[in-house]
Amino acid sequence: MAKPASTTMRRTDPQVLKALRDAAGRPMAPEERLKQMVSFIMGTMSEGSTITREEVKRMIEKRAV
Numbered sequence: 121m122a123k124p125a126s127t128t129m130r131r132t133d134p135q136v137l138k139a140l141r142d143a144a145g146r147p148m149a150p151e152e153r154l155k156q157m158v159s160f161i162m163g164t165m166s167e168g169s170t171i172t173r174e175e176v177k178r179m180i181e182k183r184a185v
Contacts, residue, residue, distance in 0.1 A: 154180060
């Protein structure tokens with residue numbers, strides 16, 4: 121049976137896969153974790169939100185104390 125025309129075979133660059141494996145195998149630095157948390161929170165906020173990244177960062181840091 122033939123594949124649909126919209127189906128294509130894609131291969132991930134081996135260097136990208138190696139970088140992902142290497143990153144998954146090491147612990148995150150505290151600065152990296154903070155950036156990830158800020159990014160996640162900003163991504164879940166509504167478009168009309170007026171809260172800034174810096175405000176989110178301060179809230180996270182205040183909570184950690």
